[in-house]
Structures are given as structure tokens and as C-alpha cells.
Amino acid sequence: MQDCAAVRSDMAEYWNIESGHEEAIMTFFDNRPVADVVLESEITEKDFVTSGRGSADVKNTLKRLGIGPEILRRVAVASYEAEINVAAHSNGGKMESSIFDDMIHLRFTDRGPGIANIEQAMVPGYSTADDLVREMGFGAGLGLPNIKKNSDALHIVSDYGKPTMVEIVIFY
Numbered sequence: 001m002q003d004c005a006a007v008r009s010d011m012a013e014y015w016n017i018e019s020g021h022e023e024a025i026m027t028f029f030d031n032r033p034v035a036d037v038v039l040e041s042e043i044t045e046k047d048f049v050t051s052g053r054g055s056a057d058v059k060n061t062l063k064r065l066g067i068g069p070e071i072l073r074r075v076a077v078a079s080y081e082a083e084i085n086v087a088a089h090s091n092g093g094k095m096e097s098s099i100f101d102d103m104i105h106l107r108f109t110d111r112g113p114g115i116a117n118i119e120q121a122m123v124p125g126y127s128t129a130d131d132l133v134r135e136m137g138f139g140a141g142l143g144l145p146n147i148k149k150n151s152d153a154l155h156i157v158s159d160y161g162k163p164t165m166v167e168i169v170i171f172y
């Protein structure tokens with residue numbers, strides 16, 4: 001698996017944490033514990049045939065662990081949108097899913113070209129999707145708002161000409 005360039009502290013950052021979860025989220029990100037189950041998969045640029053499989057694997061694993069349908073739905077939506085974004089808008093990357101007994105942490109890292117303005121990218125309807133991506137049925141500009149809506153925490157680190165990292169936390 002190819003390495004994705006490291007995100008750096010001088011890059012732009014976006015956080016959304018649903019109210020009530022601030023302390024648990026900050027404790028998690030401060031300590032970054034290692035999960036019992038970690039799934040990893042490669043995401044190939046403009047490959048809309050295999051992109052989505054990583055998200056499906058995560059959903060199936062959680063289902064086997066007995067996680068309820070509403071949480072499965074939220075994980076599947078957030079994970080799929082983030083996975084497709086790497087395929088649609090970046091030079092490829094990977095997804096890593098860390099499954100804990102009370103939450104899941106999803107991390108998507110890619111090889112650029114990055115997001116110039118994360119706040120703008122979060123606005124519903126904003127999209128830079130090219131013709132190919134639109135022909136595949138994507139590009140409504142609703143993926144990131146959907147991830148925000150379905151996650152307890154969303155953390156994005158990126159910048160113009162840099163890699164992007166998207167982290168999602170969902171409690172069960």
C-alpha cells in the first residue's frame with residue numbers, strides 16, 4: 001500500500017463535534033488508542049467500481065458484531081461519502097477503520113491535491129467534480145454535509161496542493 005503524505009500542523013483544519021460528545025472526542029483524539037479490529041483498504045483514483053467496498057466491509061463487520069441498523073446506516077453513509085470523495089477528487093489514498101467496543105473511528109488519507117477552502121467545501125451544493133465524476137452520478141456537493149450530519153465528530157485537515165485527511169467518529 002502506497003504511503004500518503006503526512007498531514008502537517010500548518011495546514012488548514014475543520015472540526016465539527018456534536019454537542020454532548022466534546023469530552024469523549026477530545027479524550028479519544030488526545031490518547032489515540034489502538035483498536036482491537038483495524039480494517040485497511042486502498043482507494044484508487046477515479047475507480048468507481050471498487051470504491052465503496054471498504055465502506056461495505058466496515059458495515060458488514062459491524063453488523064456481525066451486533067451493531068444496530070441505525071448506527072450501521074450512519075456509518076455506511078459517512079464512510080461511503082468519504083471513500084467516494086477520495087476516488088473522485090484526489091490522486092488516490094486509503095481508508096483505515098478502527099473498531100472499538102463503543103465507537104468507530106474512520107480515517108481517510110490521500111495523496112492530494114487537497115482542498116483549498118474547507119469551509120466552502122462544507123457548504124451544501126458546492127462541488128468541483130469534473131465531467132467524469134458527474135457522469136458517474138456524483139457531484140451534487142452533498143457528501144461532506146452528509147458526513148457531518150451522520151457523524152458524532154468530523155475532522156478535516158487539508159490545504160491547496162496538500163494531501164487531505166478526513167476523520168470520522170461515530171458512537172454506537
Ligand SMILES: Nc1ncnc2c1ncn2[C@@H]1O[C@H](COP(=O)(O)OP(=O)(O)OP(=O)(O)O)[C@@H](O)[C@H]1O
Nearest residue numbers: 085089114121127128129138139140141142143144
Ligand atoms: N479528498 C478530497 N480531496 C480533494 N478535494 C475534496 C476531497 N473531498 C472533498 N473535496 C472537495 O470538496 C467538495 C465538496 O465535497 P462533497 O462530498 O460535499 O461534494 P461532491 O463530492 O462534489 O458531490 P457529492 O458528494 O454530492 O457526490 C468537492 O467537490 C471537492 O472540491
Ligand SMILES: [Mg+2]
Nearest residue numbers: 081085143144
Ligand atoms: Mg462527495
